[in-house]
Amino acid sequence: MAKKASNYLTLRESRKIISYNLKQMKYYEGLKRRKRSAEEYTTVMKDENNLLEIEDLKTCFFTDSGTVMSVNGVSFNVPKNKVVGVVGESGCGKSVTSLSVMQLVQAPQGQVVGGQIRFNTDALGYDEEGRKICYDIVQMPTRQMYSIRGKDITMIFQEPMTSLNPVFTIGSQLDEVSFLLDPKISKEAAKEKSIEMLRKVGISMPEHTYTCYPHELSGGMRQRVMIAMALAGNPKLIIADEPTTALDVTIQAQILELLRELQKSQGCSIMLITHDLGVIAEMADEVVIMYAGRIIERGTAREIFHNPLHPYTVGLQKSKPLITSKTGEPLYSIPGQVPNPINLPNSCYFKNRCEKCIAKCGGDYPPEIRVSDTHAVSCWLYQQGEDAE
Numbered sequence: 001m002a003k004k005a006s007n008y009l010t011l012r013e014s015r016k017i018i019s020y021n022l023k024q025m026k027y028y029e030g031l032k033r034r035k036r037s038a039e040e041y042t043t044v045m046k047d048e049n050n051l052l053e054i055e056d057l058k059t060c061f062f063t064d065s066g067t068v069m070s071v072n073g074v075s076f077n078v079p080k081n082k083v084v085g086v087v088g089e090s091g092c093g094k095s096v097t098s099l100s101v102m103q104l105v106q107a108p109q110g111q112v113v114g115g116q117i118r119f120n121t122d123a124l125g126y127d128e129e130g131r132k133i134c135y136d137i138v139q140m141p142t143r144q145m146y147s148i149r150g151k152d153i154t155m156i157f158q159e160p161m162t163s164l165n166p167v168f169t170i171g172s173q174l175d176e177v178s179f180l181l182d183p184k185i186s187k188e189a190a191k192e193k194s195i196e197m198l199r200k201v202g203i204s205m206p207e208h209t210y211t212c213y214p215h216e217l218s219g220g221m222r223q224r225v226m227i228a229m230a231l232a233g234n235p236k237l238i239i240a241d242e243p244t245t246a247l248d249v250t251i252q253a254q255i256l257e258l259l260r261e262l263q264k265s266q267g268c269s270i271m272l273i274t275h276d277l278g279v280i281a282e283m284a285d286e287v288v289i290m291y292a293g294r295i296i297e298r299g300t301a302r303e304i305f306h307n308p309l310h311p312y313t314v315g316l317q318k319s320k321p322l323i324t325s326k327t328g329e330p331l332y333s334i335p336g337q338v339p340n341p342i343n344l345p346n347s348c349y350f351k352n353r354c355e356k357c358i359a360k361c362g363g364d365y366p367p368e369i370r371v372s373d374t375h376a377v378s379c380w381l382y383q384q385g386e387d388a389e
């Protein structure tokens, strides 16, 4: 027992993990290299009005201390022309979910081991039964992925500092996007397009900025350049991974306003990842709350803010300062920490931190309980309610 409580691994355990990891990585890398016919990576959309349907996505990292289940059965949809907010504490798997959609999970240790990511494309048409044919990004070969990544799906990364190359000018990095989208475009046309993009994202003196290196720009400008890059190809889906974390509040408001405006004018969808509920309240149409690699509650922004159900969502809302909060009282914080993602139990992960924990919480992981057409929660408290009905 004492050995189990310890965080140390014996040499034998360590060797066992490493050999298991090697086998798994070889298996999944082999699957990727396998030649696939179009039927294997295309499927049909469940609802044509969705742009993206993620179903039971499982992404893990084979690390030396064990398998980290970063995303453990996540399912949600991104409808067309909508902003979907993904919220959760640090380390709950928000970035890994978005990287899985982009096929950018750090291989070979990081692998998508299950589920489907259906991306609605107009390129494939309908099947005989009238269902929309779409791509399944999980099964898609890398070469095929190039046709949609950076064009139909783009990403604004979490760290604008590290996402821009320090040795190239902003101009050459923006031009590169145009060359990728249209290899036949002339240098002059690419430059014109880049300057136009910089102007669109609200950079004053775009001609000057075009010649600057990333270190010569402020954080807000760099973030705008990242947004310009993401918007260059008129994408259908923009994944914005905490686009405003590194910015001060005034610039943050400007950038969010800009994203919202561009989303409306270009008619695209945004998957907005953040741990700031204020940002979500302002921007999102639908909200997904994640905790330790799983979705614990999802619904429209109205449902999540006016009728939060999961004790974690309620706690998140309580820990937000409000203009009506009493002065002098300490701000509420959820006690405890997110559990270790290695060897998670098959019961509710939040039970140790939950004030409303009941006997059933020690049992199986709660299923997703539908409260309305759009609102669902994974918590035994509401299953009981259903039983009682």
Ligand SMILES: Nc1ncnc2c1ncn2[C@@H]1O[C@H](COP(=O)(O)OP(=O)(O)OP(=O)(O)O)[C@@H](O)[C@H]1O
Residues within 6 Å of the ligand: 061, 063, 068, 070, 088, 089, 090, 091, 092, 093, 094, 095, 096, 097, 106, 109, 110, 158, 275, 341
């Ligand atoms: N390359 C990696 N190798 C091993 N584990 C990883 C790797 N990348 C992510 N993880 C693990 O996956 C889990 C989810 O990480 P992720 O980056 O998705 O968190 P996040 O929700 O985006 O957090 P944040 O809000 O801090 O950005 C974490 O437990 C992390 O330790």
Ligand SMILES: [Mg+2]
Residues within 6 Å of the ligand: 094, 095, 096, 158, 241
């Ligand atoms: Mg992240």
